[in-house]
Amino acid sequence: xxxxxxxxxxxxxxxxxxxxxxxxxxxxxxxxxxxxxxxxxxxxxxxxxxxxxxxxxxxxxxxxxxxxxxxxxxxxxxxxxxxxxxxxxxxxxxxxxxxxxx
Amino acid sequence: xxxxxxxxxxxxxxxxxxxxxxxxxxxxxxxxxxxxxxxxxxxxxxxxxxxxxxxxxxxxxxxxxxxxxxxxxxxxxxxxxxxxxxxxxxxxxxxxxxxxxx
Numbered sequence: 001x002x003x004x005x006x007x008x009x010x011x012x013x014x015x016x017x018x019x020x021x022x023x024x025x026x027x028x029x030x031x032x033x034x035x036x037x038x039x040x041x042x043x044x045x046x047x048x049x050x051x052x053x054x055x056x057x058x059x060x061x062x063x064x065x066x067x068x069x070x071x072x073x074x075x076x077x078x079x080x081x082x083x084x085x086x087x088x089x090x091x092x093x094x095x096x097x098x099x100x101x102x
Numbered sequence: 103x104x105x106x107x108x109x110x111x112x113x114x115x116x117x118x119x120x121x122x123x124x125x126x127x128x129x130x131x132x133x134x135x136x137x138x139x140x141x142x143x144x145x146x147x148x149x150x151x152x153x154x155x156x157x158x159x160x161x162x163x164x165x166x167x168x169x170x171x172x173x174x175x176x177x178x179x180x181x182x183x184x185x186x187x188x189x190x191x192x193x194x195x196x197x198x199x200x201x202x203x204x
Contacts, residue, residue: 010112012123019121021114021170024177036204064203068123070196071189075126077197087173094172095179101166102138 002074003029008044011076013054013086016065022086023094025054027076032067039064041078060084104176105131110146113178115156115188118167124188125196127156129178134169141166143180162186 003009008026015022025043027035031051034042041054041062055061062080069076087094105111110128117124127145129137133153136144143156143164157163164182171178189196 010126012114012126014121014123019116019123021116021121021123021179024112024114024172032201033204036201039203067201067203068197069199069201070126071191071193071198072196075196076201077123089173091173094174094177095170096173097171099134099138099169099171099178101141101169102135 001029001032001069002072004074006046008046009074009076011041011043011078013041013062013078013080013082016079016081020093021095022062022080022082022092032076035064035078036067041080054086055084058084062086103131103134103171104174106176108148110148111176111178113143113145113180115143115164115180115182115184118181118183122195123197124164124182124184124194134178137166137180138169143182156188157186160186164188 007028011027013022028044031042031044062082066079109130113129115124130146133144133146164184168181
């Protein structure tokens with residue numbers, strides 16, 4: 001993996017089957033290792049400066065199906081089964097808003 | 103939009119219909135504006151430090167269907183119809199490799 005100057009890579013979280021993009025967050029090496037080992041999604045919170053296991057508090061942890069890496073090895077896709085909403089607003093996906101084309 | 107310290111946001115490019123994640127790149131405000139206006143995908147190349155219109159050389163430009171923005175307004179999804187491969191390797195998606203779960 002090719003982590004950036006902060007030791008991070010962006011992670012796209014995608015629902016298995018539907019292909020819906022649920023959220024984008026960041027991972028460092030430890031978050032990736034924990035994701036592969038626990039088969040649930042781990043990230044690095046840039047604001048809180050700590051590891052977080054998505055859904056650990058609510059019990060709605062994202063079940064890891066596959067982890068994909070891109071050609072440059074600087075971005076990941078977590079293909080998951082997400083039992084609950086991914087967004088803190090309660091929406092299933094964080095991408096619930098559209099920017100109108102001109 | 104909430105651009106980062108470099109004036110950028112990550113962009114997930116997703117194939118309409120199949121939901122396949124094709125690539126992840128970066129956009130600044132100008133790239134986003136050009137994307138909305140031309141209905142093809144524009145990015146900011148961090149390595150070349152220039153705007154690029156994906157597929158403009160090959161003619162395989164990604165046709166913009168929808169632009170989505172996340173809850174924090176710091177990440178975009180370009181939902182496109184991609185006539186050609188998105189990856190410089192010739193693969194349809196840049197995410198053609200899998201990291202094995204532990």
